[in-house]
Amino acid sequence: MPRLLLPLLLLLLLLGQLSALLAPRRRRSAPPPSPAPYLTRYLSQQIDHFGFDENLTFQQRYLIADQHWKKDNGPILFYTGNEGDITWFCNNTGFMWDVAEELNAMLVFAEHRYYGESLPFGNESFSDSKHLNYLTSEQALADFAVLIEYLKETIAGARYSPVIAIGGSYGGMLAAWFRMKYPHVVVGALAASAPIWQFGDLVPCGAYFTIVTNDFKKSGTGCSESIRNSWNAINHLSSTDAGLQWLSNTFHLCSPLKNLQDASMLKSWLSETWVDLAMVDYPYKADFLQPLPAWPVQEVCKFLKDPSLSDKLLLQNVYQAVNVYYNYSGEASCFDMSETATKNLGQLGWYYQVCTEMVMPMCTDGVNDMFEPQKWDFDALSEECFRLWGVRPRPSWVLSMYGGKNISSHSNIVFSNGGLDPWSAGGVTQNISDSLVAIMIPDGAHHLDLRSRNPCDPKSVKQARVLEVHYMKQWIEKARRKH
Amino acid sequence: MPRLLLPLLLLLLLLGQLSALLAPRRRRSAPPPSPAPYLTRYLSQQIDHFGFDENLTFQQRYLIADQHWKKDNGPILFYTGNEGDITWFCNNTGFMWDVAEELNAMLVFAEHRYYGESLPFGNESFSDSKHLNYLTSEQALADFAVLIEYLKETIAGARYSPVIAIGGSYGGMLAAWFRMKYPHVVVGALAASAPIWQFGDLVPCGAYFTIVTNDFKKSGTGCSESIRNSWNAINHLSSTDAGLQWLSNTFHLCSPLKNLQDASMLKSWLSETWVDLAMVDYPYKADFLQPLPAWPVQEVCKFLKDPSLSDKLLLQNVYQAVNVYYNYSGEASCFDMSETATKNLGQLGWYYQVCTEMVMPMCTDGVNDMFEPQKWDFDALSEECFRLWGVRPRPSWVLSMYGGKNISSHSNIVFSNGGLDPWSAGGVTQNISDSLVAIMIPDGAHHLDLRSRNPCDPKSVKQARVLEVHYMKQWIEKARRKH
Numbered sequence: 001m002p003r004l005l006l007p008l009l010l011l012l013l014l015l016g017q018l019s020a021l022l023a024p025r026r027r028r029s030a031p032p033p034s035p036a037p038y039l040t041r042y043l044s045q046q047i048d049h050f051g052f053d054e055n056l057t058f059q060q061r062y063l064i065a066d067q068h069w070k071k072d073n074g075p076i077l078f079y080t081g082n083e084g085d086i087t088w089f090c091n092n093t094g095f096m097w098d099v100a101e102e103l104n105a106m107l108v109f110a111e112h113r114y115y116g117e118s119l120p121f122g123n124e125s126f127s128d129s130k131h132l133n134y135l136t137s138e139q140a141l142a143d144f145a146v147l148i149e150y151l152k153e154t155i156a157g158a159r160y161s162p163v164i165a166i167g168g169s170y171g172g173m174l175a176a177w178f179r180m181k182y183p184h185v186v187v188g189a190l191a192a193s194a195p196i197w198q199f200g201d202l203v204p205c206g207a208y209f210t211i212v213t214n215d216f217k218k219s220g221t222g223c224s225e226s227i228r229n230s231w232n233a234i235n236h237l238s239s240t241d242a243g244l245q246w247l248s249n250t251f252h253l254c255s256p257l258k259n260l261q262d263a264s265m266l267k268s269w270l271s272e273t274w275v276d277l278a279m280v281d282y283p284y285k286a287d288f289l290q291p292l293p294a295w296p297v298q299e300v301c302k303f304l305k306d307p308s309l310s311d312k313l314l315l316q317n318v319y320q321a322v323n324v325y326y327n328y329s330g331e332a333s334c335f336d337m338s339e340t341a342t343k344n345l346g347q348l349g350w351y352y353q354v355c356t357e358m359v360m361p362m363c364t365d366g367v368n369d370m371f372e373p374q375k376w377d378f379d380a381l382s383e384e385c386f387r388l389w390g391v392r393p394r395p396s397w398v399l400s401m402y403g404g405k406n407i408s409s410h411s412n413i414v415f416s417n418g419g420l421d422p423w424s425a426g427g428v429t430q431n432i433s434d435s436l437v438a439i440m441i442p443d444g445a446h447h448l449d450l451r452s453r454n455p456c457d458p459k460s461v462k463q464a465r466v467l468e469v470h471y472m473k474q475w476i477e478k479a480r481r482k483h
Numbered sequence: 484m485p486r487l488l489l490p491l492l493l494l495l496l497l498l499g500q501l502s503a504l505l506a507p508r509r510r511r512s513a514p515p516p517s518p519a520p521y522l523t524r525y526l527s528q529q530i531d532h533f534g535f536d537e538n539l540t541f542q543q544r545y546l547i548a549d550q551h552w553k554k555d556n557g558p559i560l561f562y563t564g565n566e567g568d569i570t571w572f573c574n575n576t577g578f579m580w581d582v583a584e585e586l587n588a589m590l591v592f593a594e595h596r597y598y599g600e601s602l603p604f605g606n607e608s609f610s611d612s613k614h615l616n617y618l619t620s621e622q623a624l625a626d627f628a629v630l631i632e633y634l635k636e637t638i639a640g641a642r643y644s645p646v647i648a649i650g651g652s653y654g655g656m657l658a659a660w661f662r663m664k665y666p667h668v669v670v671g672a673l674a675a676s677a678p679i680w681q682f683g684d685l686v687p688c689g690a691y692f693t694i695v696t697n698d699f700k701k702s703g704t705g706c707s708e709s710i711r712n713s714w715n716a717i718n719h720l721s722s723t724d725a726g727l728q729w730l731s732n733t734f735h736l737c738s739p740l741k742n743l744q745d746a747s748m749l750k751s752w753l754s755e756t757w758v759d760l761a762m763v764d765y766p767y768k769a770d771f772l773q774p775l776p777a778w779p780v781q782e783v784c785k786f787l788k789d790p791s792l793s794d795k796l797l798l799q800n801v802y803q804a805v806n807v808y809y810n811y812s813g814e815a816s817c818f819d820m821s822e823t824a825t826k827n828l829g830q831l832g833w834y835y836q837v838c839t840e841m842v843m844p845m846c847t848d849g850v851n852d853m854f855e856p857q858k859w860d861f862d863a864l865s866e867e868c869f870r871l872w873g874v875r876p877r878p879s880w881v882l883s884m885y886g887g888k889n890i891s892s893h894s895n896i897v898f899s900n901g902g903l904d905p906w907s908a909g910g911v912t913q914n915i916s917d918s919l920v921a922i923m924i925p926d927g928a929h930h931l932d933l934r935s936r937n938p939c940d941p942k943s944v945k946q947a948r949v950l951e952v953h954y955m956k957q958w959i960e961k962a963r964r965k966h
Contacts, residue, residue, distance in 0.1 A: 050533045052839040052874040053616040133536040145883050181664060183893070184886030356535040391535040400628050403667030409894060410666070482891075 038065040038090065038107070043150055045113070047120045047134050049142035058120040060143055063090050063109040065097075070104035071157035073483070075476045078163050078186065079109040080144055080178055082171030083350040086111035086118075089171065092288060094452025096166060099469055103476070106161070110147055112140050112174075114349040129389045132352050138401070140174060145182045162479035164472055165189040168447035169423065170350075170358075172415075177402050180410045188412035188475035190468055191428075192447035196415075198360040198426025200399050205361040205376045207425035209369035212278040215420050216370065219281075220301025227274060227304065228370040230318050231267060233311035238263030246312070251319050254334040269337040271371055273322050279446040281420050284456035291328050294456065299324045355385035359395040360426070411435040414471050416464055418444030437471065439464045521548040521573065521590070526633055528596070530603045530617050532625035541603040543626055546573050546592040548580075553587035554640035556966070558959045561646050561669065562592040563627055563661055565654030566833040569594035569601075572654065575771060577935025579649060582952055586959070589644070593630055595623050595657075597832040612872045615835050621884070623657060628665045645962035647955055648672040651930035652906065653833075653841075655898075660885050663893045671895035671958035673951055674911075675930035679898075681843040681909025683882050688844040688859045690908035692852035695761040698903050699853065702764075703784025710757060710787065711853040713801050714750060716794035721746030729795070734802050737817035752820040754854055756805050762929040764903050767939035774811050777939065782807045838868035842878040843909065894918040897954050899947055901927025920954065922947045 042059040063086060069076075077096050081089055090109040100107055111118040114135040119125040126132060144165075152158050165186040167175035172194025179189035197203050216224040237243030238260055247266065248256035257263055280288050281297045293299050303320040326335055354360070359381070364371040382392050412435050415428035419442035430438050441449060443458035449465055525542040546569060552559075560579050564572055573592040583590055594601040597618040602608040609615060627648075635641050648669040650658035655677025662672035680686050699707040720726030721743055730749065731739035740746055763771050764780045776782050786803040809818055837843070842864070847854035865875050895918050898911035902925035913921050924932060926941035932948055 046877075049880065050619060050621050051616040052619075052877070053612040055875060129536040133534040136533060136535075138533050142883070149879075149883055182886075184889035185883075392538060394529075394535070396632075397532065400625070400632055400668075403665075406667035411892060 037067060038063040038109070043147055045143050045146060049139055049146075056120075058113070058118065060113065060147065061086060061111040061117045062147060063087065063107075065100070065107040068100040068104060069106035073157060073160040073162075073480075074104040074106065075472075076106045076108055076148075076151070076158065076161045076163045077103070077472075078144070078148060078165050079107070080140075080165050080167040080171050080174040081110050081112040081115070082167060082169055082174065083112060083115055083353070085116035087116070089168075093166070093168065093450045095450045095465065095468075098453050099465075099472075102469065103472065106158070108147075108151065110144055112171075113143055114352075126348050126352075129391050132389065132391075135349060135352055136357055137174060137177065137353075137398075141178050141181055144174075144178055145185045148185050160479075160483045162187045162476045164475060166192075166450070167194070168192040168450045169194065172447065176413050176415065179413050180402065180407065183411070187479045188414075188472065190414050190416070190472070192416045192450045193418060193421050193423050193427065194415060195360070195423045195426030196402065196428065197405060198423070200361070200395060200404065202399075202404055203426050205363035206365055206368055208362055208422045209275075209364045209371055211420075211422040211425055212275050213369040213371075215278040215281060215297050215422075216274065216301060216304075219295070219297040220305060222305045222307045223297075223301035224370040225307035226309075226314060226317065227270075228366065229307045230270070230314055231372045233314050234263060234267055236311050237315070238266075247315070250312075250315060251322075252332075252334045254336045265337055267372065270318065270322065273325050274370075275422060277325055278420065278422050281445040282448060282451070283443065283458055284454050286451070288451075290325055292325065293328060296324060352389065352391075355381070355389060355391055355393055357394070357398050359393045359398070361395075408432050408436065412471075412475050413437070414439060414468055416441060416447070416449050416468065418442075418446060418448050420445045421447075439467055520550060521546040521592070526630055528626050528629060532622055532629075539603075541596070541601065543596065543630065544569060544594040544600045545630060546570065546590075548583070548590040551583040551587060552589035556640060556643040556645075556963075557587040557589065558955075559589045559591055559631075559634070559641065559644045559646045560586070560955075561627070561631060561648050562590070563623075563648050563650040563654050563657040564593050564595040564598070565650060565652055565657065566595060566598055566836070568599035570599070572651075576649070576651065576933045578933045578948065578951075581936050582948075582955075585952065586955065589641070591630075591634065593627055595654075596626055597835075609831050609835075612874050615872065615874075618832060618835055619840055620657060620660065620836075620881075624661050624664055627657075627661055628668045631668050643962075643966045645670045645959045647958060649675075649933075650677070651675040651933045652677065655930065659896050659898065662896050663885065663890065666894070670962045671897070671955065673897050673899070673955070675899045675933045676901060676904050676906050676910065677898060678843070678906045678909030679885065679911065680888060681906070683844070683878060683887065685882075685887055686909050688846035689848055689851055691845055691905045692758075692847045692854055694903075694905040694908055695758050696852040696854075698761040698764055698780050698905075699757065699784060699787075702778070702780040703788060705788045705790045706780075706784035707853040708790035709792075709797060709800065711849065712790050713753070713797055714855045716797050717746060717750055719794050720798070721749075730798070733795075733798060734805075735815075735817050737819045748820055750855065753801065753805065756808050757853075758905060760808055761903065761905050764928040765931060765934070766926065766941055767937050769934070771934075773808055775808065776811060779807060835872065835874075838864070838872060838874055838876055840877070840881050842876045842881070844878075891915050891919065895954075895958050896920070897922060897951055899924060899930070899932050899951065901925075901929060901931050903928045904930075922950055 041062055041064055043062065044057045045060045047056040047058050048054055077100065079089060079093060079096065086109050096107050099105070113120055114125055120134055121131045124131050148163055152161060163186045165175040165178045166189070172191035173196050175189040176191035176194055176196055179186050198208070213224050216227060234247065237247055238257065244257040244263065247263065251266065257266060276289055277297050277300060280286065280292060281295060284294045286292055300321040303317045307314070309317070326332055361376040361378070363376040364374045366373040378395065385391050385393055414437050416439040417424035417427040417429050419440060421444065423446060428438050429440055441460045441464045443460050448461050449468065524545050524547055526545065527540045528543045530539045530541050531537055560583065562572060562576060562579065569592050579590050582588070596603055597608055603617055604614045607614050631646055635644060646669045648658040648661045649672070655674035656679050658672040659674035659677055659679055662669050696707050699710060717730065720730055721740065727740040727746065730746065734749065740749060759772055760780050760783060763769065763775060764778060767777045769775055783804040786800045790797070792800065809815055844859040846859040847857045849856040861878065868874050868876055897920050899922040900907035900910040900912050902923060904927065906929060911921050912923055924943045924947045926943050931944050932951065
């Protein structure tokens, strides 16, 4: 869920940059995904499940793979798609492919409305707040419920198939909420790295960045200190034109820095890079957001051993470090600060969601974390959202709707979290009841457990997956006894 | 919930009459309600909880009575208002007033949006489908959730008050659904006479009218047979102008019958009268829909002992019978067929709900019931709804949303049903689990248990109330142990 943070961080550090997203931008092409043997299908869905005035429909895309499915009501593993192209999540959720045979399961990957090809109003979907009005988690969950009922009615032998929701990041939040709100549709949910408590004042707003900082601290002597010192180094240099020029050259920026605001953007871009690195600090070479080496934070930290260097030497090292993230393939000729994570995520849609329902308070203090101090500024977010779309965020709504920490009456949800993952700050990391279970993966980054098996997997993630399959079998078995 | 049926019955028997509701109509004045010691309050609510484009609000009315409330987090009994003026429900839900002291409970009665004073767009609320677009059960439940959170935040000592949802009829459906969807807001629900299964094909469409018929069959020899024979008697007479004139005079109609369509309306009006009588067949003199004697169906049946009479004699008896319902007070000079139950219910709003979410299939066969055979005709409903408001009903949505019969994973709901109440046909009348409990009241009509204690109460309703209080105490106790 890199984009969960991105808008927040941008808003946190540099209000106004959000609007840059509204302009068209050049994108790097992503490496082709490894083809998975699935069929692509579309279902006609109500654009507005909760109102009857406009009776419009759109085509929701979903992917389906039944190679291992036992036709006599074998289970269905249902990926609750999040803020991006569903094929990308399909190809990055190897866990589901790995366990399909053992569970005799059909796999379904449902695309979230307003992302990928599932655009309610085609090219007009993002044109204004009227067209964006149906981009909410509630509408997305309703799509999932209707889709599952359609599949059970139309696929021979699926009438009584127990369905398990699986998702990671925002998709994990959706999986958990789906089980909470539609327990008649899914018998259980695996919510991987799902920060369902990163709302209101449920968790301290600084916890997220403290985890990022700890990842860097653990990954190399002097590493987090170097980053903490880099901000002032940038501040010093950006106070003169020569310094700005030097920064532009040193960081190989495609567009040179012209003023303090540009320098501020450089700091945002760097901050986001460190955050993204913490999220994808996987134990093997991987290509989730970017092609990266194994344990990329350690790789980055190799360049950041000495925090006491002079400004310029320190920042030259910082450049070497971010180079690991943006240029591991060696193909980049210059860096475009408007490009950070991956083109597979729908930034504009997610920004809108942050501007409405998904208000996740974040802050830094520069003491418990390695970032420049920045208070959580709801009013600034609200103003920016109003300026962009004429909408105001309603931070309390998601708590009213999904219950905040008061969720103990629900059942059959596994919350998995990685100890390295900053999103674990807002996750459920302790058991709530016998059937609301937390699984910690101390060596894991952002939903490592949902990725394909890998020889370099730490023991903790292997154990987590075993436990996850154990619970899924339990839910399936219990559902089977009912019929 | 008389109006739950009314629109269906009208549509069933006489398409087109629905549109008459759109015209202004004269209303009888209801007897003044006995004043209950409550305060009237208003809360600003989002008109659209599920979208952010229009950020409009309206004032939701609620009534609050804290005479018996224990300020140190004593419980709150929360009436989930249904399709009418909340003061009327407040004054007809004596059970809550009767148990407030024993439970040290605060009482709150929340008005359902689009009814009573809680009109989102004032006088424009019903003007077209744009303004009606926010009249859904989901929006109403969201209002309730937001209101409860507001009360807990603003009333000193209510922070950890356990809240129990209570409702009857459609309000009972809302109470049950509220616990299902917002278990973090209410610790349990008492759903009285709530036909949550009167949807899709969950129950036979004819069961409702079979119960009405059985009530009349049990209440007097020849009674249901007389009514069954009355339809053909009307058909015979209405084939001539003289017969129509005779019918108009005999039934003291304010507007004389002019053609077969008017005669059809007479039959609808009579059918609805029998149905309403079955619903309010209470064991004591009462004034719920109309002022009525004790066991009104028995009173009615005193006039309907001989089904073998000639057409005219039979219909003269039918007139005497309906006179019990419409003229128990002796004040009516003529009968207006457009007035049936009570002015306290919001007919137009409920019709719209029937035309969108609340599609409850109903049918008669004339064999298992005493009515003229009539198949369930969804297409006719859909056409009528489209003609009136440009909306189409979505009969499967309520099943997708609330789970149909697949609700066993929920908890802490008591479903009470009266054996005399036709709505018990669509109710939960058998236990689903230890905490989804059915209470049958064989001698009870429509939510008799929610009415005030009465010396004539049958033992079954007294026992039901004892059990209901027992469960409520259990929920309160369990919630208390958490804090």
